Amino acid sequence: MRFGVLGTGMVGHTIATKLISLGHEVTMGSRRAGNDKAAAWAAQAGESAHEGSFAGAASFGEVVVNATAGTASLDALAAAEEKNLTGKVLIDVANPLDSSTGMPPRLTVANTDSLGERIQRQFPDARVVKALNTMNCEVMVDPSRVPGSHSVFLCGNDQSAKADVRALLETFGWPAGSILDLGDLSAARGMEMYLPLWLRIFGALGTGRFNIALVRDAQ
Amino acid sequence: MRFGVLGTGMVGHTIATKLISLGHEVTMGSRRAGNDKAAAWAAQAGESAHEGSFAGAASFGEVVVNATAGTASLDALAAAEEKNLTGKVLIDVANPLDSSTGMPPRLTVANTDSLGERIQRQFPDARVVKALNTMNCEVMVDPSRVPGSHSVFLCGNDQSAKADVRALLETFGWPAGSILDLGDLSAARGMEMYLPLWLRIFGALGTGRFNIALVRDAQ
Numbered sequence: 120m121r122f123g124v125l126g127t128g129m130v131g132h133t134i135a136t137k138l139i140s141l142g143h144e145v146t147m148g149s150r151r152a153g154n155d156k157a158a159a160w161a162a163q164a165g166e167s168a169h170e171g172s173f174a175g176a177a178s179f180g181e182v183v184v185n186a187t188a189g190t191a192s193l194d195a196l197a198a199a200e201e202k203n204l205t206g207k208v209l210i211d212v213a214n215p216l217d218s219s220t221g222m223p224p225r226l227t228v229a230n231t232d233s234l235g236e237r238i239q240r241q242f243p244d245a246r247v248v249k250a251l252n253t254m255n256c257e258v259m260v261d262p263s264r265v266p267g268s269h270s271v272f273l274c275g276n277d278q279s280a281k282a283d284v285r286a287l288l289e290t291f292g293w294p295a296g297s298i299l300d301l302g303d304l305s306a307a308r309g310m311e312m313y314l315p316l317w318l319r320i321f322g323a324l325g326t327g328r329f330n331i332a333l334v335r336d337a338q
Numbered sequence: 339m340r341f342g343v344l345g346t347g348m349v350g351h352t353i354a355t356k357l358i359s360l361g362h363e364v365t366m367g368s369r370r371a372g373n374d375k376a377a378a379w380a381a382q383a384g385e386s387a388h389e390g391s392f393a394g395a396a397s398f399g400e401v402v403v404n405a406t407a408g409t410a411s412l413d414a415l416a417a418a419e420e421k422n423l424t425g426k427v428l429i430d431v432a433n434p435l436d437s438s439t440g441m442p443p444r445l446t447v448a449n450t451d452s453l454g455e456r457i458q459r460q461f462p463d464a465r466v467v468k469a470l471n472t473m474n475c476e477v478m479v480d481p482s483r484v485p486g487s488h489s490v491f492l493c494g495n496d497q498s499a500k501a502d503v504r505a506l507l508e509t510f511g512w513p514a515g516s517i518l519d520l521g522d523l524s525a526a527r528g529m530e531m532y533l534p535l536w537l538r539i540f541g542a543l544g545t546g547r548f549n550i551a552l553v554r555d556a557q
Contacts, residue, residue, distance in 0.1 A: 223524075229531070230444045269553045274538075301538040305442075309535030312448070316528030319493075319520040320552065329554035333539065334488045336547040 123148055123180025123203075125173055125195050127156040130212060130256040131186035137260035139164050141290055148176025148199065177203035182210065182283070183245075189215035189234050190227055193241060204245040208280045210287075211235050211307070212251045212259070214314050223318055226311060235307030239276065246280035248273055249307040250288065253317065255327035262292050262330075269332040272299050274306035299333065342367055342399025342422075344392055344414050346375040349431060349475040350405035356479035358383050360509055367395025367418065396422035401429065401502070402464075408434035408453050409446055412460060423464040427499045429506075430454045430526070431470040431478070433533050442537055445530060454526030458495065465499035467492055468526040469507065472536065474546035481511045481549075488549040491518050493525035518552065 124135040125148045135145045146169040147157045157170035169179070177183050177199035187195040192213045196204065215234040218224035228234055235249040250273040251259045258264050262271070271293050275281050281300060288298055301309070321327055343354040344367045354364045365388040366376045376389035388398070396402050396418035406414040411432045415423065434453040437443035447453055454468035469492040470478045477483050481490070490512050494500050500519060507517055520529070540546055 225449045230448055230534070265553050265555055267553055269551075272535075299539070299542055301542050306538040309533075309538045312531040313535045314528075315449070316491075316532045319525045319528045320518070323518055323520050324552075324554055326554060329552055331550040332488075332553050333543075334484050334486050334549055334551050335543055335545060336484055 120144070121179055121181045122146075123176035123178070123183045123199075124186055125176055125184065125199060126186035126188070127154055127160070128186065128188065130259075131184075132156075132160055133256040133260055134184055134186055134212070135160065135168070136164060137291060139167050143167065144179075145169065146171050146176040146179040148173040150195075150198065173199040174203055177207075180207065182208045182287075185209060185211045185213050185238065187213055189213040190217050192234060193237060196238060196242060201242055201244070204242050207245060208283050209238065209242070209245040209247045210251070210284055211238055211247055211249050214252050214311055216314060223315065226314065229312050230308065233305070233307035233311050235274070235304050235311070239304055246275070246277040247304060248275035248277070248280050248284045249304060249310055250284050252310055253313050254330050257328060258330050260291050262297070264328055265330045267332065268294065268297055269330040270297050270299055272301050272306070272310055274301040274304055274310065276304050339363070340398055340400045341365075342395035342397070342402045342418075343405055344395055344403065344418060345405035345407070346373055346379070347405065347407065349478075350403070351375070351379055352475040352479055353403055353405055353431070354379065354387070355383060356510060358386050362386065363398075364388065365390050365395040365398040367392040369414075369417065392418040393422055396426075399426065401427045401506075404428060404430045404432050404457065406432055408432040409436050411453060412456060415457060415461060420461055420463070423461050426464060427502050428457065428461070428464040428466045429470070429503055430457055430466055430468050433471050433530055435533060442534065445533065448531050449527065452524070452526035452530050454493070454523050454530070458523055465494070465496040466523060467494035467496070467499050467503045468523060468529055469493075469503050471529055472532050473549050476547060477549050479510050481516070483547055484549045486551065487513065487516055488551040489516050489518055491520050491525070491529055493520040493523055493529065495523050
């Protein structure tokens with residue numbers, strides 16, 4: 120399958136590399152085609168790896184992954200152009216964290232709205248699924264980095280898009296029973312608002328290689 | 339030990355009952371002494387159970403538990419009177435959730451501040467520890483309601499107050515290794531901002547008898 124991965128940071132790099140390893144074709148998109156980091160990635164990631172502008176990557180992908188910094192995501196997606204997103208599954212893994220006013224970063228949207236919902240409103244014909252934003256990118260693409268069973272959440276308004284993302288997560292190594300559908304895209308609020316807790320846990324543990332496992336009664 | 343438990347709702351009732359079962363003396367506080375729910379609780383909970391005003395309960399307790407609704411906590415603590423909180427461990431289990439504008443409830447404070455911090459600012463001589471707010475009250479006082487190991491967080495600015503709360507949590511049944519200190523009281527932001535995710539997980543699972551377990555790499 121063809122993927123457009125928007126973003127050349129650690130998250131985009133990690134997801135793009137994983138997709139290549141699974142046999143997919145990937146174009147990594149950035150503000151301008153020829154971006155150093157994207158070109159370096161494409162040069163070493165093999166024949167199925169390409170780079171281009173946000174619009175080039177989105178146009179290329181049958182599925183588009185938003186792995187840009189959350190504070191830049193709406194601009195990046197605007198640059199990707201609405202026509203290149205229409206009808207496509209758009210996996211939003213970004214968190215709207217702003218560290219420009221110091222640490223810890225704060226969420227630029229929270230409580231009554233979310234980045235996932237803003238993206239969906241701005242691109243009503245994209246099929247936005249929020250997923251994977253609640254963990255380190257190494258864990259996203261290789262859940263075995265953390266021992267035992269632990270959880271990944273997804274949400275979105277389009278059932279078949281969520282089914283597609285669920286299937287993709289399973290190819291990443293997520294057991295079906297570890298993937299929890301939280302419902303419509305408004306659950307992105309909770310998924311994004313978890314980040315301040317994630318950051319404090321990260322600080323307390325001194326590693327990003329952790330995740331949360333949902334544990335429940337036996338019913 | 340003597341505890342003042344502020345709040346007559348399910349959380350206050352559950353914590354107060356647990357404290358009695360552990361051999362403590364408890365006064366359940368409410369807006370006015372003689373509150374029906376507090377009186378009913380005290381009548382059936384044994385000789386160590388009392389009820390009174392917020393001030394009466396806070397005055398009684400060597401440790402005070404804020405189990406009021408988060409939107410009412412600052413008023414309740416003001417009624418409890420600063421002099422009755424001075425120097426005491428004040429365990430804040432409340433969440434500033436407001437459902438007055440419909441469901442889902444939203445946080446009345448988030449991101450750059452928290453209820454825990456507001457309480458600490460308003461009562462600088464209380465030793466505020468945020469704890470237990472990330473789960474159902476049944477699980478708070480009886481972690482075995484959820485199978486296996488799972489996590490409880492605490493934070494606060496006073497190390498010895500956190501040590502006291504940690505010891506109390508152990509008597510509730512929390513293994514030492516399941517209690518994670520997230521640092522100073524600003525971690526209350528993350529602990530409170532987890533609630534929107536908790537609510538969505540609750541909706542997806544159809545039960546409040548769940549918790550999250552931190553799972554990490556072997557180091």
